[in-house]
Amino acid sequence: MKENLETVSSLTTHREGESFQCQNCGRKQERCLSCQQARHLDTSIFKHTAPLRNLDLVTLAISLLLQMEIERLQRRNRYLLQVLLFLKRKLERRGKSLDPVAAQSPVLSWYGTTPEPRRWWVRPRTHRRWWREEVLPLWDEEMWVSNFRMSKETLFELSNCLRPHLERQVTTLRQPISVEERVAIAIWWLSSPLLYRKVASRFGVGESTVAIIGIEVCLAIEKELLGKTVQLGDYRQIMAGFADLGFPHCIGAIDETHIPVRPPVRRPGTLLNGKNSYIVLQGTTDHAGRFIDIEVGHSGRNHDAHVFRHSTIYQAMEEGVFVPGNPHMEFNGVQIPPLILGDGAYPLRTWLMKPYGGNLDKRKQTFNLSLCRARNVVERAFGRLKSRWGCLSSHLTVAEKNFVPIVSACVVLHNICETKGHVLTPQVPARRKHVLPAQEESELGKGVGEGEKVRSAVAGLLMGER
Known part of the structure; x- marks a missing residue:
């Protein structure tokens, strides 16, 4: 113990970095004052x-x-x-x-063949919470109908019908937009004049996302609901409804409207009708203003009768297959088939009634008055259609192949709103119709003579003749 203390005391007398002779092993060592430990120096290692x-x-x-x-x-x-x-x-x-x-x-x-690199997977948004935190929990039914044209319950029912076509897979990269929000984006987009920026700002998504979702929802509606919604319902109930309006044995009223569209780039003049680029929507409605048949996509330069002659309802009524059983009623020996009411631009047929022209006696005036009063339902239906869906009143700024799906989706949504009783209150400009000069009856084929007999019989029925 005493020897160890002497060794330590001798170490403390050396300065830092100074070598000395170790008393125990005889080798040169160096002591560091900071750690108070000695280490052997092996100069050969350097x-x-x-x-x-x-x-x-x-x-x-x-x-x-x-x-x-x-x-x-x-x-x-x-x-x-x-x-x-x-x-x-x-x-x-x-x-x-x-x-x-x-x-x-x-x-x-x-x-x-190399994709462009993305700056981000999903563009960050600061107001994506509007749909989840304000609309869903706070809006009442009046606000839903005013903004989405339907109640919350109806929108969710519609979303469930379209879910197989619109639902996206949840991945680790991002949470997809829900089906309900996709449908809401599309409806908001259709109810406005296709204002991509405003809809994108409202829902906190990109403008391209609004365009993609809008087309996807319209295609899904056309595929899933067009055949189920735009169809002839109970024809007996429809005939009773038109009878209450003053016209017997009628199953529909027909008319057409023009939808302004952006002209195709390669064929800019094909849709012009003298004022602008349009496509034609021909619609037949029941007594309540629900569409039972539509024809979409013809050029706006075509006459009403031309569109009518090339429509599916014309062929179906000519063959007697549009109404199940094609029931007839007899008056004064004349067989009266199920009737459709049209204006003066349409040809007279045994099943298509149009107003009398020229000098009118009391009998013809009564017929015209009853026909116009009953046919007014289709005029009001087109007015409500364009009031609900503002995209039909402004130019459709989409590809030409998407004209028909968008218009068809609007008609389907119109029927849903009419069936659910969602009344529209906003003030919207009245429907405009571009009427071309009437064509001669001789240009429209056979059937005018038989149609005149049926029209005369219906006029006598309205006058109470026996």
Whole structure:
């Protein structure tokens, strides 16, 4: 113990970094004053490790050079991608295809098959909570009908019907937009003049998302609900309804309206009717204003009778298959089939009644008055249709292939709202109809003579003749 103390005392007399002779082992040692510990000095180790230290420095220098070269190549690749993207857009603006250039340039060919990198997967939004935290829990039924044209319950029923077509898979990358919100976005989009920016701002999604969801919902409605909603219901109930309006044995009233659209790029003049670009919507309604048949997509330059002659309801009524059983009623020896009411632009048929023209006696005046009063339901139905869905009053700024799905979806939603009793109150401009000059009856085929007999019999029935 005494010897150890003497050794420690002798160590403390040496300064830092100073070597001394160890009394125990006889080797040179160095003591560090900070840790109060002694360590053996082996001077030969510095000679052997010198090459390793030099190798470390060389490796570090090489790694730094490689890293700088990688960063330079990455910057160069990004610059080349920007240049190629600029060239691609420039060619597209000029209307040229990239294929001839890509055939000569392997770089452009490679770029044409390479997707553009995204800045983000989903663009961050600060007001995505409006639908979940305000609309769903706080809005009453009046606000729902005013903004979505239907109640919350009806919208959720519609969403359940469309769920197989609209539901998206939940992934670890993001939570998809719910089916109910997709339907709400589409309905808000249809009820406005297709204002993408306002709808996107309201729901906190991108403008392209609004466009995609709107078309997807319209296609789903057309596929799933058009045949179930736009159809002839109980014809006996419809005939009774028109009888209450003053016209017997009637199952519908027919008319058409023009929908303004953006003219096709390659065929800008095909839809012009002298005022603007339009497509024709021909609709037949029951006594309550619900559409039982529609014909969409004909050019606005076509006459009402032309659209009518090429419609499905014309063929079905001519063949007697539109109404189940095609029931007839007899008056003064004349067989009266189920009737459809039209205006003066339509041809007279045994099953299609139109007003008398020229000088009118009391009998003809009574017939015209009864027909116009009963046929007014289709005029009001078209007015409510365009009042609910503002996209039908402004230009449809979509691709030509989407004209028919959007109009068909609006008709389906109109029937749903009419059936549910959702009354629309906003003030909307009245329906405009562009009427072309009437065609001669001789141009429209046979059946005018038989149609005149039926019209005369119906006029006598309205006058109370026996």
